[in-house]
Amino acid sequence: MKKGLRLRWRWGLAVALGACWPLAFAPFDLSFLAIVLLLALFWLSDAVTPSAAATIGFAFGFGAFAAGIYWLAIPLHNYAHMSWLLSAAAVALLALYCAIYPALSLWVAAKWWAHSRLFALPFLWIGAEWLRAHLFTGFPWLATGYSQTWSLLGGWAPLLGQYGVGLATAGVAALLLFLIRHRANRRKAVAAIGGIVLLYTGAAFSQDIQRTARMHKQLTVRLIQGDVPVTEKWNVAKLSAVLDTYVKLILATPKGTNLVVLPETAFPVFQTQVPGLLRNLQRWSAEHHTNIILGIVEYAKHHYYNAALDIDGLAPWHWYRKQHLVPFGEYIPFPQLLAPLVHHFLPGLGSFTPGDGPSTLNVKGLKAGMTICYEESFSRDVRKGVTQGASFLTNISDYSWFGHSTALPQSLQMAAMQAREEEKPDIRSTNTGVTAIISPGGKIQDKLPAYFRGALNGKISPRKGKTPFGDYGDWPFLIGSFLVLKILRVGWKDHQLLHLRRKESK
Structure with a gap:
């Protein structure tokens, strides 16, 4: 008892x-x-x-x-x-x-x-x-x-x-x-x-x-935070107002800015639905010599992708398609079994396809290591862009689903750890927060208040080279842990055997 x-x-x-x-x-x-x-x-x-x-x-x-x-x-x-x-x-x-x-x-x-x-x-x-x-x-x-x-x-x-x-x-x-x-x-x-x-x-x-080296080229960036409520973002009647919000924030970009970044699904439509608006953004990008990375839903070959579109003047578009999808949010595991239940609460949910292709986008001759929302909490997802030559990290997110909760600062903390792991600057553009510029050492250089509509202007210094973690990932940790555990197990058996022999000799 x-x-x-x-x-x-x-x-x-x-x-x-x-x-x-x-x-x-x-x-x-x-x-x-x-x-x-x-x-x-x-x-x-x-x-x-x-x-x-x-x-x-x-x-x-x-x-x-x-x-x-x-x-x-x-x-x-x-x-x-x-x-x-x-x-x-x-x-x-x-x-x-x-x-x-x-x-x-x-x-x-x-x-x-x-x-x-x-x-x-x-x-x-x-x-x-x-x-x-x-x-x-x-x-x-x-x-x-x-x-x-x-x-x-x-x-x-x-x-x-x-x-x-x-x-x-x-x-x-x-x-x-x-x-x-x-x-x-x-x-x-x-x-x-x-x-x-x-x-x-x-x-x-x-x-x-310092395991990575600062490059001579600096980037002037503008990170846009739209603060668009979920109830408005996906409301067809509010679509024009949502697009207008982001266009105004883009047009207010200071002269000499190299890169403007918009949040995940900032444009809550397919690229095929707003061809005129995207052409106008291309012309603006060409006139101002400013890249735009835009969160938008891509429709291609009968598939839907949660994507980031890189607009570089009149050049052909480049896409980053989110590769690591959120279960029960962007896709439904075991769809034949679970889809009816999920669709009872959220009709049409879980229809995205995992992306393929590179994990970087080109910006002014540099590579941005791309992640979308949830991916930034996985070191292995962030590391993909670094292994492909990224000199800085970029994340677009929308945490408005979670209200005024600890999800927002927790996600920022994980982003800062990724910057520290890779020793690369990290820029985040989010819908409601936390939009921030993070130093290669993981320090928050600047950020916007949560649930604030506006933009964060700043500069980053991209870095070349890789850290040991960037080179080898989790393998040193895994191999080292296995060896230590093996030594502890074998060492205890040897200790027991030696103890028995001493007893027998007595």
Whole structure:
């Protein structure tokens, strides 16, 4: 009975700790809290059976995601016309799915690394996050590394990406717990302190090394934020007013601007529906020597694409088609089974086709690494443009679906991490926020207030070259994690064998 009570107490505490997890991320930015919460979770799951460890991890994960992605209920209620209860249930269902991954990491640690679980846990914890970002198209939100975007540990990003940053964060938590347990053992305490110092010192050195080089050419950019409500954007009766809003903001572009960027689906029509307007924009682009990157829905060969159109004077158009689509938003998984249910709430939803072709657009002899909305939260999607020669990053988004929620600052934080990983400037044009210019080091150079109609004018300095993460992606992290886990497992077996031999010799 007492054992059952103790386990239920751990479950309750794990849910409460998980609910605090979003506080480590934007807009709260309590980055140190990620370390504290992981330390507490590792302590809770220690010295329990694998099944108990899994349930503790599951409880933590459910609390974290239920609190951290609550904003998904907003479009379900406001635009799919679900009740708040049904919307909350849908979010809870996703939170239950996401909770499987922390549960898996703690179960594996207790099952196969029982005697070295504290050292294995950081690798397994981040490995599970990597799986969550890849399986079933992936969902990387609230990954540990993103909590450290603007902290010292974020200095590992150009070397190992955000998963390497997450590993350093979880590593500090594990070492702190080891230090607390063995504070009376001088040798172990010094080793733990040395490990923590090494992780922070390495991050400090890493962030001071410039791996890409500033190019001589500067770009003057204008990032437009239309602040068009969803209810107006897709209302046919409001179409003329929406297009007029963006045209006026384009025409107000200061002389000498190299690039104007409009948000995702700023023009909520097919390119075939507004040929005259697009020709006029071509002429304006030619007269002002200004590129325009425009979010618009492309219709081509009986397919619909969420796309970005590059207008460079009278030159032929170039397109970037969104490649990583949002499930249940831009496409429907298992359409024969789920399409009738989804279309009951949102008729016609999920009809986009994944894009193909390059992940860059040409701007004044340079390449812009392109992503649209959700793609910017995936390091692997951003990296595609960099491997194709991008010297700066560009994202167009529309987060107006999520209202005044934490989705907006969280997306900005992830964008800043991508800039830090690739050591490239990043420009974002969004419908309602957060429109921003981000430095190659991940700092926010300038931004517009959310839910403000206007434009952000500024300059960026494109950079050539690639970081180690830009070159190799997640492979160093994955290979290194596998090797360490293998060493821990083999090392424990050798230790057991040596112990048995000593006993036999006595």
